[in-house]
Amino acid sequence: MRVVVIGRNWKLTLARLIVLVVACFVVFRFILLPIRVEGVSMLPTYQDGSVNFVNRLAYLRHGPQRGDVVGIRLADPDITRPSLMYLKRIIGLPGETAGFVNGTVLINGKALAEPYEKYICDWNLPPVKLGPNEYFVVGDNRSMPLQYHELGVARRSQIIGKLLL
Amino acid sequence: MKITFRIVWLVALAALGFWLWTVLFPSPEKIIRRRLDEVAKHVSFAPDEGTLARLANVQSLADYFSTNAEVNIDTREEGQHDFVGRDQITQTALAARSVLGSLNVKFLDISVTVASDKQSATADLTVDATISGQPDAIVQEVKITLQEIGGQWLITRVETIRTLSILNFELAGAHFIVSA
Numbered sequence: 001m002r003v004v005v006i007g008r009n010w011k012l013t014l015a016r017l018i019v020l021v022v023a024c025f026v027v028f029r030f031i032l033l034p035i036r037v038e039g040v041s042m043l044p045t046y047q048d049g050s051v052n053f054v055n056r057l058a059y060l061r062h063g064p065q066r067g068d069v070v071g072i073r074l075a076d077p078d079i080t081r082p083s084l085m086y087l088k089r090i091i092g093l094p095g096e097t098a099g100f101v102n103g104t105v106l107i108n109g110k111a112l113a114e115p116y117e118k119y120i121c122d123w124n125l126p127p128v129k130l131g132p133n134e135y136f137v138v139g140d141n142r143s144m145p146l147q148y149h150e151l152g153v154a155r156r157s158q159i160i161g162k163l164l165l
Numbered sequence: 166m167k168i169t170f171r172i173v174w175l176v177a178l179a180a181l182g183f184w185l186w187t188v189l190f191p192s193p194e195k196i197i198r199r200r201l202d203e204v205a206k207h208v209s210f211a212p213d214e215g216t217l218a219r220l221a222n223v224q225s226l227a228d229y230f231s232t233n234a235e236v237n238i239d240t241r242e243e244g245q246h247d248f249v250g251r252d253q254i255t256q257t258a259l260a261a262r263s264v265l266g267s268l269n270v271k272f273l274d275i276s277v278t279v280a281s282d283k284q285s286a287t288a289d290l291t292v293d294a295t296i297s298g299q300p301d302a303i304v305q306e307v308k309i310t311l312q313e314i315g316g317q318w319l320i321t322r323v324e325t326i327r328t329l330s331i332l333n334f335e336l337a338g339a340h341f342i343v344s345a
Contacts, residue, residue: 038301038302039302040300048300072328072329074274074291074306074328075273075274075289075290075291075306076274076276076289078276079274079276082273082291083274083291083293084273084274084291084293086304086328086329125331137329147241148241150241150328150329152327152329152330152331153329153330153331154328154329158328
């Protein structure tokens with residue numbers, strides 16, 4: 001029984017255990033932030049109470065892409081691991097104009113195909129011109145009136161990472 | 166051996182002295198953080214809060230603000246609301262207690278910056294408020310300005326910050342002007 005639990009060489013087992021603990025600590029504290037989704041803003045893609053991870057290394061080689069679901073910080077940038085973050089989908093990229101006409105997203109005046117969008121809405125929002133480091137983000141659940149939905153322009157520095165699952 | 170023991174003893178004594186020093190003479194940042202935690206507790210209330218407790222808690226809450234404190238709340242759902250002075254803050258807190266069943270407020274991710282003269286400070290934080298009967302919590306970035314007045318750190322200004330900005334858009338009769 002002892003052999004099964006701690007192995008033949010307890011020193012090696014201990015070293016493996018330490019490596020595993022350190023690796024988990026580094027991965028889940030600095031790279032893949034574990035999150036629990038709260039609220040209905042990203043329905044039906046992400047259910048209230050579901051668990052996911054924000055990949056902080058997703059944008060090392062390239063910037064955020066249209067359609068990515070990202071974590072957006074509310075807190076001061078000095079806080080490396082914020083307690084709360086918004087979960088939103090990127091629909092507008094830097095330099096573009098983004099707006100809504102009768103619920104349809106218009107990017108540079110052209111309708112954006114959104115296969116993930118399941119709810120019909122009638123939102124109208126005049127085009128917003130995005131700056132060089134700005135992204136237009138919105139939730140997938142657009143069944144509520146526009147003023148009850150948190151959407152708008154997020155700076156690149158606010159985007160923590162991309163959702164893993 | 167004796168020397169080693171003495172060194173260890175001295176280091177332990179120095180650590181104890183440092184800890185005592187920080188307890189007896191906390192830094193302004195530590196004091197502000199503690200006061201903000203107390204403010205969050207006084208803003209919160211349970212559904213079974215008695216009348217006397219209600220008045221005492223609201224009065225205690227007002228004591229954390231300066232006499233001419235400004236509170237500027239601007240949210241997409243509720244629009245803009247401004248309060249000035251302890252009386253208005255007290256009235257608003259009482260009104261909230263009569264309208265809402267219960268409120269649980271937490272101040273998260275507090276970042277305190279103390280001015281070089283140690284007389285004023287700003288705290289950036291995220292408010293996480295849960296109202297009974299509402300499925301979603303209210304999450305809001307807030308900036309709080311404090312000043313040391315009469316030996317106490319008092320709140321002089323509270324303002325909401327929009328995390329996601331949109332410039333001047335108009336919808337369904339409502340006009341929103343949001344700073345970028």
